[in-house]
Amino acid sequence: MASATEAVLLGARAETSESRTLRRITGMMRRQPLGVFGALVCVGFVFIALAAPLLAPHDPHLFAGPRLSGPSHAFPFGTNNLGQDVLARTIYGAQVSLIVGVASVFLGTVIGSALGLVAAYWGGWIDAVVQRSLEVVASFPGLMLILVVVAALGRPSVARNVNLLTLGWELRVVVIAVGLGFIFGTTRIVRSVALTERHAPYVEAAIACGAGWARIMLRHLLPNVMAYIIVGVSVTLGLAILAEASLSFLGYGVPPGTPAWGTDLSGINRQFFLQAPWLVLAPGGAISLTLLGFNFLGDALRDELDPRLRGR
Amino acid sequence: MQGYILRRLLGIALNLVIVSLVIFLALRLVPQNVAADVLGQNATPEQYHAFNHKYGLDDPAPAQFLRWIGGVLHGDFGRSFRTNARVGVEFRRRFPITLEVVVLSFAFTAVMGVVFGAISALRQNSPLDYGVRLFSIFGLSIPNFLLLTCLLIFPARWWGYAPPFGATDLFKNPSGNLQLYVPATFMLAIGAAATLMRLTRSAFLEVVRQDYVRTARAKGLREGAIVLRHELRNAMLPVLTLMGLQLGALLGGSIILEQVMGLPGLGTWALAAIGVNDYPVVMAVALYAAITVMVINLLVDLSYVALDPRIRLAH
Numbered sequence: 001m002a003s004a005t006e007a008v009l010l011g012a013r014a015e016t017s018e019s020r021t022l023r024r025i026t027g028m029m030r031r032q033p034l035g036v037f038g039a040l041v042c043v044g045f046v047f048i049a050l051a052a053p054l055l056a057p058h059d060p061h062l063f064a065g066p067r068l069s070g071p072s073h074a075f076p077f078g079t080n081n082l083g084q085d086v087l088a089r090t091i092y093g094a095q096v097s098l099i100v101g102v103a104s105v106f107l108g109t110v111i112g113s114a115l116g117l118v119a120a121y122w123g124g125w126i127d128a129v130v131q132r133s134l135e136v137v138a139s140f141p142g143l144m145l146i147l148v149v150v151a152a153l154g155r156p157s158v159a160r161n162v163n164l165l166t167l168g169w170e171l172r173v174v175v176i177a178v179g180l181g182f183i184f185g186t187t188r189i190v191r192s193v194a195l196t197e198r199h200a201p202y203v204e205a206a207i208a209c210g211a212g213w214a215r216i217m218l219r220h221l222l223p224n225v226m227a228y229i230i231v232g233v234s235v236t237l238g239l240a241i242l243a244e245a246s247l248s249f250l251g252y253g254v255p256p257g258t259p260a261w262g263t264d265l266s267g268i269n270r271q272f273f274l275q276a277p278w279l280v281l282a283p284g285g286a287i288s289l290t291l292l293g294f295n296f297l298g299d300a301l302r303d304e305l306d307p308r309l310r311g312r
Numbered sequence: 313m314q315g316y317i318l319r320r321l322l323g324i325a326l327n328l329v330i331v332s333l334v335i336f337l338a339l340r341l342v343p344q345n346v347a348a349d350v351l352g353q354n355a356t357p358e359q360y361h362a363f364n365h366k367y368g369l370d371d372p373a374p375a376q377f378l379r380w381i382g383g384v385l386h387g388d389f390g391r392s393f394r395t396n397a398r399v400g401v402e403f404r405r406r407f408p409i410t411l412e413v414v415v416l417s418f419a420f421t422a423v424m425g426v427v428f429g430a431i432s433a434l435r436q437n438s439p440l441d442y443g444v445r446l447f448s449i450f451g452l453s454i455p456n457f458l459l460l461t462c463l464l465i466f467p468a469r470w471w472g473y474a475p476p477f478g479a480t481d482l483f484k485n486p487s488g489n490l491q492l493y494v495p496a497t498f499m500l501a502i503g504a505a506a507t508l509m510r511l512t513r514s515a516f517l518e519v520v521r522q523d524y525v526r527t528a529r530a531k532g533l534r535e536g537a538i539v540l541r542h543e544l545r546n547a548m549l550p551v552l553t554l555m556g557l558q559l560g561a562l563l564g565g566s567i568i569l570e571q572v573m574g575l576p577g578l579g580t581w582a583l584a585a586i587g588v589n590d591y592p593v594v595m596a597v598a599l600y601a602a603i604t605v606m607v608i609n610l611l612v613d614l615s616y617v618a619l620d621p622r623i624r625l626a627h
Contacts, residue, residue: 136331139602143564144582148598151586152338242455249457250571250583265461273465280465284458291453299449 028304035300041293049094050164056088060259064088068276078278080269090282092259097290099168100175100244100253105236107179112186113229117217119187120194130187138184146243149177150252157255174253178243182236189232193225227305234301238294245287261287317614324606329381331602332595336377339591346589350393367393380595390592392585399596402581409480409577413500413566416493418559420501421508426551428505429512430544436517444509451506456565459499460572477574492573500569504558511554515547522546548619556612560605 029036048055058064063083064075071078077086119130137145153173168175197203203220211220247253248262256267261283273280346369347360355363364370367390368379383390389399432444467473475495479488519525520543528542567579574580578597585593616623 132330135327136334139327139331139605140598141560141562141564141601141605143561143567144598144601147567147583147586148335148338148594151589151594152341238453245455246457246568249455250567252583252586262457265457270461273461274468277465277469280458280461284455284461288454288458291455292449295449295452 028300032300032303034296035304038293038296038298038300041289042297045094045290045293046098048091049098052092052095056085056091058085058088060084060088060092061257068272070276071278077282078276080264080276080279081272086264086278086282089259089264090261090286093261093264093283093286094290095164095167096171096248096254096258096260097241097244097287099164100171100178101237101240103168103175104179104240104244105182105233107175108182108236108240109186109229109233111179112183113190113222113225115183116187116190116225117194117221120191120198121213121217121221127191130191134184134187137180142181142243143246145181146177146247147250147252149180150174150247153177155252155255171254174244174247178240178247181243182240185236186229186232189228190225193228194221197221197224231298231302231305234294234298238291238298241287241294242291313617317610320610320613324603324610327606328599328602332381332384332599333377335595335598336373336380339589339594340373346393346591349588367391380592384599389596392593393590394585394588399592402593403578403596403600406576406578406581408482409575410563410566410570410579412482412489412493413497413569413575413577414559414562416497417500417504417562417565417569418555420498421504421558421562422555424501424505425508425555426512429509429551430516430539430547432509433513433516433520434539441513444513448506448509451502454503456500456503457568457572459502460496460569463495463499464572475573480575496569496573500562500565504562504565508551508554508558512547512551515550516543519543519547545619549616552612552615552619556608559608560601563601563604 061084064085065079065083067079067081067083069075069079075085075087077090080086080089115130115134119127140148150173153176156171156173198221203216206216206220244253245260245262245265248260249266251266254260254263256263264283265280269279346367347355347363351359351363361370368376371379380390387400389403391398392402395402428444428447432441435441464474475492476485476488477492479485479492482489525538525542528538533542563579566577567583569575570577570579571583578600582594582597584590585597
């Protein structure tokens, strides 16, 4: 028995870490075919957003053909009431979704994890203050919170697609509003996991060895909550994209005229939906497919990584 | 029990003061020239002055806040900057519309979510289970504003059908009202029901493997009694938590539904008010949303005790 364990351990050690990671990933891919589909959709979405200027057949802001012409060879997704190419607008729309999604999830996850770790590590009044202030944030229904934050900070004015970073900066209010909503959930999960780890023997051993608070948080607590954070991120990315689209749909996100999936489904465009349903189907299909990809990927990652589901 | 509820209500009251202070400060974070927004750029400085004086905008912020809180305690939510209408009166006029949207969507969410989630778990890996799971992942992925937009467009294109948009009063025109609300609230419920189905399914799968379910079956209880009294009751705890969150979130969803269907409810009111910095309206709706969410949280916590006698309220 002992020698068998030893042999397994030695075998595992002999294997390089790269080939082990590779094997783990191929194992995951075999178990989660839908997750692979989701991952492919997500990769495609990121690629389309990054390569939009190369992929789009026309400038999404400019008059390209006859107004409201149906899908054709020249305009596969038709044109809108300004004669803009709907395909080009749908491709460029991925940029807004990507930048707002990634930036707001990054913001919410980093702040949320930091607050969760701090609250779990220090406890006492710091924990109480963190908890109470998050309760205030959580007492607004999601969309209401986002709208109030946008109202407080002022709506973004004009966003022209110069490049992704400039676009992200122009939309910072939307990023903050959407990201703020994700802090609460992240903090709650990270705090509860870190609380159980906080008094684990290895943490006490580290304290006994003279490790400082920063070292304990980053080297000991953080790796243990990482699986939860990764699962949270994959699910939250879809939610962030949806929140941005909803906000833009209500007219408080991306300024009108900017190619974005939520914006193209709202405002003046709505008057033409009845005669030109491709105006709905192109951005609507794009956002639904993207969310489907993130949901499949998130489900697969949760099944594989969430320690609470391990061994089932 | 009474002591616990009393302490929770006091906590809610305290939280509400903090919440309203936060919204009040947030709305004044970036100075906005409300008078110029409302009166337009061509008004004279005297008119701006009179406007600011009338709504107390020339007072220091703490005085404005105290006056607002004082008014709220007397049931006076102030007047809208834009229309000068009493916020409380307008609120009562619009409230039933939002209430109907929220109640109907919540009913669809709860029934679809729990029933299909439970069936899916009880018949695990059957075609029905796969159907429910497929529906839920698609339901999660299609945004509600897209579903609502399709609801307006495709029946109109195919059959020339449009719902009776004016029928916002349930009691004056019941059949027209339901024609307008039922399909729309059903669409709004799909996304929430999808989430609820998934959670109900996993909660049920956990419960059906428990020893007490086997015991119940071994002692010869009827299947219906096992499902309702033993499985459902134990699976309900996480489900109720999510339902509480979803009921609160439906207040947000109602904004989208009202906007798409053109209903004059609280959602469209708040949305328009945010655009023109009409603070008294924004404050009233935000406060209402916060109260609702907090009361729902309290009710969910109390229902835990009713469902599971092992849970004791913290003293």
